[in-house]
Amino acid sequence: MADIRSIPVKQARILRHKILRPNQSPEECIYPGDDDQRTGHFGAFPNDALVGIASIFPEAHPELAESPAWRIRGMATEIEVRGEGMGALLLEACIAHAREQNGSIIWCNARSTVTGFYGKYGFQPVGDEFPLPGIGPHYLMVLYLDQ
Ligand SMILES: CC(C)(COP(=O)(O)OP(=O)(O)OC[C@H]1O[C@@H](n2cnc3c(N)ncnc32)[C@H](O)[C@@H]1OP(=O)(O)O)[C@@H](O)C(=O)NCCC(=O)NCCS
Numbered sequence: 001m002a003d004i005r006s007i008p009v010k011q012a013r014i015l016r017h018k019i020l021r022p023n024q025s026p027e028e029c030i031y032p033g034d035d036d037q038r039t040g041h042f043g044a045f046p047n048d049a050l051v052g053i054a055s056i057f058p059e060a061h062p063e064l065a066e067s068p069a070w071r072i073r074g075m076a077t078e079i080e081v082r083g084e085g086m087g088a089l090l091l092e093a094c095i096a097h098a099r100e101q102n103g104s105i106i107w108c109n110a111r112s113t114v115t116g117f118y119g120k121y122g123f124q125p126v127g128d129e130f131p132l133p134g135i136g137p138h139y140l141m142v143l144y145l146d147q
Pocket of ligand 1: 019020075076077078081082083084085086087088089109110111113114115116117120
């Protein structure tokens with residue numbers, strides 16, 4: 001079982017670049033709100049090595065009225081450890097972080113390949129599939145924390 005720990009954003013950006021945006025510049029792995037005191041950056045450590053990341057930001061979605069809203073970004077685990085439960089632990093840490101701060105909803109732009117992952121934990125797709133340039137097709141997915 002991996003330890004899930006808060007990590008400095010600089011550490012998260014290394015895996016964002018490696019796993020999520022290998023064809024983009026390191027600067028494109030800097031997300032708005034990264035340095036916000038309320039943002040949570042989490043890392044999965046089965047041993048001393050960081051093998052998974054997820055961040056959660058206080059951020060409204062323009063089409064979602066519920067508030068306070070939180071956004072998950074930069075969710076990724078190293079390919080060698082996928083299927084070992086670390087993605088789920090990282091997602092749980094993000095959800096707990098939003099709940100602790102009285103969040104009402106959590107949303108993310110989920111890659112279409114991983115909607116099943118978010119769906120397992122109660123996220124629902126909203127609207128149609130849409131492209132994110134340079135990354136691929138996505139769905140807006142939402143978890144309602146009040147329900
Ligand atoms: C999505 C991702 C973070 C999942 O991480 P993981 O470490 O494999 O997740 P877990 O092992 O904790 O899986 C938890 C559950 O979700 C399921 N799951 C994982 N990936 C899935 C997928 N793509 N589709 C459907 N179900 C999935 C697992 O089978 C597991 O189910 P189980 O508990 O019934 O066995 C990982 O696949 C990843 O980094 N993918 C590439 C980057 C990416 O697309 N990130 C998301 C950006 S929006």
